Amino acid sequence: MASRTIENYLKQIYLSRPADETQWLTMGKLSTAVGVTPGTATSMVRAISDAHLVEYEPRAGVRLTPAGEQLALHVLRRHRLIELLLVQVLGLDWSEVHEEAEELEHVVSDRLLARIDEILHHPAFDPHGDPIPTAGGVVRRQDCCTLLDCPLGEPTSIARILDQSAEFLQYVNQCGLLPGAEIRVASRNHQAQTVELMAIKPGETQVEAMSFSVAEKFLVQLNERKK
Amino acid sequence: MASRTIENYLKQIYLSRPADETQWLTMGKLSTAVGVTPGTATSMVRAISDAHLVEYEPRAGVRLTPAGEQLALHVLRRHRLIELLLVQVLGLDWSEVHEEAEELEHVVSDRLLARIDEILHHPAFDPHGDPIPTAGGVVRRQDCCTLLDCPLGEPTSIARILDQSAEFLQYVNQCGLLPGAEIRVASRNHQAQTVELMAIKPGETQVEAMSFSVAEKFLVQLNERKK
């Protein structure tokens, strides 16, 4: 079986892969994502490539094979299911579960994972709104836009938080913008580079302002019309 | 911090230590307990001894220092709390949790462990009846006798199962002799080398027979008088 090191590399290759599918992930990006020196990444990638889990083109970069992608998605599934368990069942704060899951993801057996999945009723998203791959290795697509480019005034729900640093997540917590929260973008001020939000709560109107750079870190979904 | 290898060695040194406190644990016993060749155990123990976690006397054996014992007890606490969580909250069978906990015990953070402890209401015993060391590293003593040497006819409760192989635990499950089960030893037949048990259930009298060698694997406690 793949060592925990290899699992970590594969997961990071998946998460850091460039949007354009034909592109390679550069070794520089990979080495910083994994947290090793570039030389270490090169030799590790060579090894993983011998195992046919990635394609490696010197001076171009690295890219997952179908087998490697399946493995990466399994690790990601473990990671995200564990995060949700830690939040929902064990009551950890969502800002601290990532570190924890980073270790646990390599150690939880298939049997235990199946039980976790059952207890959580086969959830589709983790506490940060990231999609949980299915046991078969399929990632469900959600179409979202950021608070920067979603339509003004429309009722929307927070779907996903892109900056998952502990500090940012604590800020998100404070202003109640967790995944699921219903809000509208009241206005955008291009001079001040700010976005004004309104919470949709019964009888109450709360306002929150944030800069464009922060607004970009929230993905939202348009609420379905209830007429 | 101690590597997972060192944690495993310390835990095994603790669990395999001879009953007589003045005795050393031999390297042979340790190496089979840890599952490595004798040479490997020797060199590892040398290293652990350099870290002042054990005393090592060549050709005599090994023995925990107070610091090493504290560390061993912390690993044991993690192991046993995790086992109980897996059974009580995640619904795994008690015959499969040991393997699982063997890995998880090295990876669960203090914060997570504290939450587990809370959720389980600070339990004193794991699913097999083994005592869970306190966070301060204290093991509560329970005075038990085996089904071989407990008094005949007295109402007792199963306290602890000494053979924790998956097969044996499944047998224990089948005859309902889990920790907490109330029974009386009806008789012992020294010719046949068997023990006859009676379950104490409302209105029902169930009988179970087992050999001396199996009876030895059950620790029981006398029930307090209810007069």
Place this chain on the structure above:
DNA sequence: CAATTGACTTTGGCAAAGCAAAGTTAATTA
């Protein structure tokens, strides 16, 4: 008391994972 034996230790070697620093490429700049 010597010989044998079993338990233990030592030695030498290997694989995984990592770093530092030197050496290459290839893209950019002048």
Place this chain on the structure above:
DNA sequence: TAATTAACTTTGCTTTGCCAAAGTCAATTG
């Protein structure tokens, strides 16, 4: 086009754990 530079690869070395096989010690046994 030539020089510079940033990104990448190679090389050499380290640490941690492990095994196999050879060597040593001490307890029994004859």
